[in-house]
Amino acid sequence: MTPLYFTLITFTMALAAGLLGSLLGLGGGIIVIPALTLLLHVDIRLAIGASIVSVIATSSGAAAAYVRERLTNLRVAMLLEIATTAGALSGAMISGFIQPRWLYVVFGVVLGYSALAMFHKKPPQFRAPPPPDRWADRLRLHDRFFDPATGQERAYQVTHTRLGLLLMYIAGIVSGLLGIGSGALKVPAMDLAMRLPIKVSTATSNFMIGVTAAASAGVYFMRGDIDPFIAAPVAAGVLVGATLGSHLLGRLQGRAVRLTFVVVLLWVSAQMLYEGIIKL
């Protein structure tokens, strides 16, 4: 394979990953890393280094739009970013000295979880009022947002701030270790634990992903794990794919279509586990 051919193939795969990631509501990184490692046999650390850069690109692009729509809770985001960046630094450090086989194994597990979480049916929306939380009062985390569904502003109360910080630290470790945004872990932490409305959770998670990824990207860069010839087509491809995905089409809603992708992602997850446990 010549470098030109490699660049074109990688770009195309990254574009497909970005498009698919945005349609499924996952990220591009979680799809592009298996593609790079399993299909093109790229070293998993370099695949992770390339992916983390693409995560910054897509998150920043999407966050720009969300901030304008005023869905993002900037105070919650900033507070939780202490936990996610600390986690990302820990994760990026750990990835420097553990054996690559464990990266495959953890990746397989997280991918499997994300695929299943994507298909998880939400229980009917009834929620008891959130328990009061002194931290959230003190830090003035409660906010209001414009709900396009009802056309009205809605106020909401934030709770379980400390639990949220702990979960975000874990999400940060996963993000730094595997080079993915780990939105599949961040959104539930805000939606279920801290009781932010789901739209606010999604927007705020997206906003935080870029900062989280920047923390681990610094570590990867200094370690020499960001290869320009891999990262360039990956970042450009995922960005173009994700932009196309968000502009041209909405989320894929059909149950059958989503089920197909869940099965495919579970199969990919099994491949990653196989690679880590049996082959390496």
Next chain:
Amino acid sequence: MTPPPPDKKTVQQVEVLISTILRTGVTLSFVLVVVGTVISFAHHPAYLDSPGTLGALTAPAATRPHTLRGVLEGIGQSQGRSIIMVSLLLLIATPIVRVAVSILAFVYEKDWIFVGITAVVLLLLLLSFFLGKAG
């Protein structure tokens, strides 16, 4: 506790500024990534038809610019890969600048707790460049 009413106009200005920073950073680095890639191929015709060169570029042990200085020296020689690295660093810097701007916004609002929180986030981000060297 009732929050003091935030200055709506300032908050909105900051949000627009943050949004602009993010958009500009991403667009600029995207353009530079493409330019750097094209220059790389223009400088090295062997990349177009010689399969052997790929291994040297993407092997785990291959040398690649990973210090600011190395990147800047490469730019001096107008190396395509250094232009790519600059654009990737610009991309990494975009959220960092965003955090720095947020500090100013909280200073303006005299919200000292959040000035502190945001400063910690910024420090952790800057720390990443030192941790990578140690690891």
